[in-house]
Amino acid sequence: MKKVSVKTSSPYEVLIERGSIKKCGELIAGITKSRKVAVITDNIVNEIYSKTVINSLEENGFECALFCFENGEQSKNLSVLGEIFDFLCDFGITRSDVLVALGGGVVGDITGLASATYLRGVDFVQIPTTLLAQVDSSVGGKTAIDIAGGKNLVGAFKQPALVICDSDTLKTLTPENLSCGMAEVIKYGMIRDSELFEKLENHTLENIDEIMDEIVYTCIDIKRDVVENDEFDRGERMILNFGHTLGHAIEGWHNYTGYTHGMGVSAGMCLITDKFAPELSERLKKCVTAYNLPTGTEASMSELLPYCSKDKKREYGSINYIVCQTVGKAEIRKSAVSEFERIMGE
Ligand SMILES: NC(=O)c1ccc[n+]([C@@H]2O[C@H](COP(=O)([O-])OP(=O)(O)OC[C@H]3O[C@@H](n4cnc5c(N)ncnc54)[C@H](O)[C@@H]3O)[C@@H](O)[C@H]2O)c1
Missing domain, CATH: 3.40.50.1970 (Rossmann fold)
Known part of the structure; x- marks a missing residue:
């Protein structure tokens, strides 16, 4: 055990x-x-x-x-x-x-x-x-x-x-539900653990069960570390939201029906990486695709941005969002909402 x-x-x-x-x-x-x-x-x-x-x-x-x-x-x-x-x-x-x-x-x-x-x-x-x-x-x-x-x-x-x-x-679990959880697992690899990410790249939805215990352990250990440093979500814990600002917006645009949270997170991670670390984009997209997760959305950025403004991570006209410029490392960025909208809308 x-x-x-x-x-x-x-x-x-x-x-x-x-x-x-x-x-x-x-x-x-x-x-x-x-x-x-x-x-x-x-x-x-x-x-x-x-x-x-x-x-x-x-x-x-x-x-x-x-x-x-x-x-x-x-x-x-x-x-x-x-x-x-x-x-x-x-x-x-x-x-x-x-x-x-x-x-x-x-x-x-x-x-x-x-x-x-x-x-x-x-x-x-x-x-x-x-x-x-x-x-x-x-x-x-x-x-x-x-x-x-x-x-x-x-x-x-x-x-x-x-x-x-x-x-x-x-x-x-249904395959859709397993995929949904895999989006969070991929997120952990992106924000904290390049070795985990590599293991995910070497597996697919069909054979991931072989290493499931190891994956669950690794992800929980990452969450433990982040939560111990910021139990009440005032700082570092925000990195767990990689892909979530846009992900929630996409879920909202779909009216929370027929579109899972994991699909939103997956598309959200890909969209933000497209903008801020385009050199990593193809690698991330290949990985999410192996777990039947989307790399984008049919909604346009101008349709999504109003949903971002409802995000709980927004404060006084600014928005916090998470960027990974290398696999395994996340940074919290803060911009004026208008600046975030300008960058994402370009
Ligand atoms: N508290 C937190 O930190 C936190 C973090 C992320 C998400 N959430 C919340 O978690 C919820 C989503 O969780 P979820 O994706 O587990 O959804 P869920 O609890 O609705 O489960 C998804 C579906 O799977 C079924 N199910 C559960 N276990 C099963 C199993 N072993 N075999 C077959 N079917 C099974 C459920 O009946 C349900 O229909 C959201 O409400 C979200 O806000 C909370």
Whole structure:
């Protein structure tokens, strides 16, 4: 079993091992004295993994209850959060008990927010089952829901008490969902790790499973380092947003339908690299293409730029964006929005 120890304000371990979901009960028993666990998941993950998780928890003496909501981003809202609070209350969860987020980033984000706020804070364990959730959303403590005004606008920082990553669970993902997570993996290679990037160049979507544990470990270790230096997202953590300013704009232009976050990030990384490091562009495009990800978008820059101005990373007429001029090294740049628009629109 590989372990990453995350030393944030509240420290925790990320455990990475194939098959670890089957022994989650034993692993969770190691971090709590409580024997009461509320498992939160979505309907697709529920069908495939809830039984395994509940069996393991019960075998280890836990009393369990399960809350399941409809899969998809549209469930990451105030109404489902309210249902989760009612479920926790009905089950009699106390401040010493534990919530388990079993699923992708949607389950992790909403369960994390419930855990940050219910009874002013209850421990939670992440069992991420998508590649995006394993390499990104389950580590770092950002939790959120969406409101009518935008995605992730209501949230809290709440570090999990434990993260259990079983890369065997990624075998049941759709190819589109696996590609979506690969966009974040490629991002880590671009911003911090040229060796990782080279490994990705030597694989494709078809054979990436061979090195999946190693990839998950490497990405989490990069995220650990960045988050330990900037837990509350005031500086360095911004480098994790490489490709995201334009990516979010492209997702917004597509009305968040039929276009995944990973596709947006992939196209966003390529567009920004085209402008600021054109000598790297072909290499990056070849890599994303091997994972069935787009290298651009049909939307014109003038159509996308209004969506950039809604970006959370914008402040007082300026915008922060991330540029990689060499593989493995990222820099945060700040420009007046008008200057950014001029460069991107050229
Ligand atoms: N908190 C953070 O730091 C952070 C970072 C990045 C993204 N996010 C959030 O993460 C969310 C996206 O996460 P996601 O891409 O995991 O989406 P998701 O949670 O919606 O999962 C995608 C789909 O895959 C299904 N699924 C999950 N695991 C599966 C498995 N093992 N086998 C088969 N199907 C499975 C789900 O039911 C869902 O339909 C967004 O809401 C985004 O805002 C949060």
